[in-house]
Amino acid sequence: MKEIDANPLFLKSLNHISLQCHSVQESVDFYTKILGFVQVKRPGYLDFDGAWLFSYGIGIHLIQSEEPDDVPKKSEINTKDNHISFQCESIGAVEKKLKEMAIDYKRQRVKEGEIHVDQLFFHDPNGFMIEICNCDILPVIPIAGDMIRSCSRLHVPTTEPAILLFIDNPVSDSHQHTSQNDLFGQVIKDCDGHAHQLQALLRKMQEEGSSNQTSKNADHFGALIHHLSLVRNKRCLMAYVYNRAEVIQSLGWTIKHDTDLPDAIEKKLSDSENEYFKKHYKNLQSYMTDLDLDLAVDMVPPKDPYIKVRVLEELGDGIVLGDQVANLPMHAILFVKRIDAESYISQGKMEELTS
Secondary structure (H helix, E strand, O other): OOOEOOEOOOOOOOOEEEEEEOOHHHHHHHHHHOOOOEEEOOOOOOOOOEEEEEEOOEEEEEEEOOOHHHOOOOOOOOOOOOEEEEEOOOHHHHHHHHHHOOOOOEEEEEEEOOEEEEEEEEEOOOOOEEEEEOHHHOOOOOOOOOOOOOOOOOOOOOOOOOOOOOOOOOOOOHHHHHHHHHHHHHHHHHHHHHHHHHHHHHHHHHHHOOOOOOOOOHHHHHHHHHHHHHHHHHHHHHHHHHHHHHHHHHHHHHOOOOOOOOHHHHOOOOHHHHHHHHHHHHHHHHHHHHHOOOOOOOOOOOOOOEEEEEEOOOOEEEEEEOOEEEEEOOOOEEEEEHHHHHHHHHOOOEEEEOO
């Protein structure tokens, strides 16, 4: 693996945070019922009390403190304390819910030019700070000389766009290639937009107590449109990725060695796709080795087990064809089993005569 200076530890994404608790069950109730986390299976080898939760792309690992009384509880809300922050659709809706649940909180606004970011701070049962905000409206601008690394959960432009594969219809023009990358990214961005709009409409309908069983209004139809658009875009992306996988698999039948991949194709493969090709090629070669049969010699099923061939170079005496030993001088024409001649045809030592 080539080391990248900007990511010396080869990190991919945030996995989880770990918190010590006064009471694991009380914390589970808080994070599942208030923040919407889901409790997931915890490895059985862990011999101490705790719980694992997951949602929004990250995990929270709760650990029962051996000395619960020694874990300090905080009553005063200090927005500068260590905390974890969650993005929300509507600050107003969150604030309303916090009031309904009688949860003490503190509201704060951050200004950056014409941009206003609203934040709500409150504690979990252990005094750990939780922030809810609409920080996504604040641009993420790297300091000069630094670069943001993106992962599948974060759509941040990087210095190198995702490389797309155009084998059936090669694109030599770099501008066209970039446009195709931009189009793929735009579809993903559209999916995010539809998902956010759909969640906002569903939340609004839930707060208003409206039901699609009794009445339908603009919000219901708007939610339906966003849902169908999201499904359509996802299907298009899945079809595109599936097609790429099929094209990569087909290369395994035409390339003689995994290092023989043409540069024009290899440079259009992402690292994961390149690795996928090598593993598929390796498995295919291993399968054919076990069978002792080259399945890639002729991709067209034979109509007849016997074929007529011409010898293209002097092969000499003692050549074994099936259960016979033959003399194969140059230009000799033979009628032999296809399976016996395939290796010579692939080496260019024989040619099949079709008439």
